[in-house]
Amino acid sequence: MTMSETSRQTHHTRRDFMKTAAAGSMAALLPGTYHAHAAGSDTIRVGLVGCGRRGTGAARDCLSSSAGIEIRALGDVFEDQLKSGRKGLAKLAENIPDDACFTGFDAYKKVLACDIDLVILAAPPGFRPEHLAAAVEAGKHVFMEKPAGVDPAGIRSVLESAERAKDKGLALVAGTQRRHQADYVATLERIHGGAIGAITAAQCYWVGDYGYYPAVPRKEGWSDMEWQLRNWNYFTWLSGDHIVEQHVHNIDVINWALDAHPVAALGMGGRQQRTGAEYGHIYDHFAIDFEYPGGVHVASYCRQMAGTANEVSERLIGTKGTCNPRGTIEGETPFT
Incomplete structure (x- = not known):
């Protein structure tokens, strides 16, 4: 297989994974915790932290994974990144009000303070542990891009947040996509079977x-x-x-x-x-x-x-x- 073929497969399976993971995160909201967070609404409200290439792509795949999903809040350190991401999502996400678009280092806090059920964490990985801890504290379901962290202290923080999410009944899905790809899942099942x-x-x-x-x-x-x-x-x-x-x-x-x-x-x-x-x-x-x-x-x-x-x-x-x-x-x- 040539590298161009490998790259095409990698990008293709990543898009497929994002749709699967997004659907899985949505399913995690149903039935019990969904009603607690969405207050009986049929719409699942999503916030995005990190409006660059990966974050916008993740949000787009989330929107296309299922009906009844809306992006309700956006956050990025840079205004131009936020505007670009918002423009890229315009055809799929028409209900993002101006007062739910935030910039600066504290933009993630403002997104989490919005009326959302799930947050996509796609800022640079160095910020992931802090953003995840805040999301779990705020009671939000999470899809977070990989990697989970960049150093031992960050990883320990993520592990602690994962335990708190479990205690709270929150869904937490990470972007290590191969664990959600059908071919890998089927093969590893056989490997674990001997x-x-x-x-x-x-x-x-x-x-x-x-x-x-x-x-x-x-x-x-x-x-x-x-x-x-x-x-x-x-x-x-x-x-x-x-x-x-x-x-x-x-x-x-x-x-x-x-x-x-x-x-x-x-x-x-x-x-x-x-x-x-x-x-x-x-x-x-x-x-x-x-x-x-x-x-x-x-x-x-x-x-x-x-x-x-x-x-x-x-x-x-x-x-x-x-x-x-x-x-x-x-x-x-x-x-x-």
Whole structure:
């Protein structure tokens, strides 16, 4: 499969996932908690925090996933981003009043104070833990983009918020999309049923270009903060670097397959091709040996470089066969 084909499949399945996840979040409101939050209305009211490309796309997919869904509030740090997102949603979201569109660092608080049932959290990941904690405190159901956080403190906060959401009966759906894709779900069900025996090793890859998210050159008059927020993919405090922000999809599949998390890691990374100031301070390649419980080693590779070979996949090796979790098992009990 060529990288262009892989990219098309990745974007296509992401759109499909967003519709499925949105529908799942809506379903989580029914029947019990829905009436408590929507006060008997047939309309599910949604707020959006982060009106950039991903947030607007998530809101669009949410609106198209089911009837009876309305975007009621928008929030973004930047006014131009909010206006652009609002314009992009205009044909599907006609009921967003001016007084429910907010800007600034506290825009998320104002969105959560609106009469909404569910909030989409799509601001840069560095803010995710704080936004999630506030959403749960406000009693809102949540779809949040991946990654959940960019550092240990943030992840611990997210785990605490997830427990509070569970206690409150709130739905919480994350953007680790492969856990909602039919081909992955069907294959991993067989893996957990013993189709390839005990997993002894694995590999996961997201090696490719990143041309579809180009760096944002700094403009005259922008502060350090504004430039980094507008170019958030390329700063670790906002994105976690691409091993967290993008390769998380593949690592998550391995965690899912092994029903565990790494206990140790040995790795390396650096900046080989993307060395300009516009690329902030993230790396453009990583190679990690993750060790899981039981001495299972996983080779993890991620790279964002133009003009190189590409691969986006996972592979599991077991005592009775091998597996591409996207839908193929070879060995004693094959599956396609």
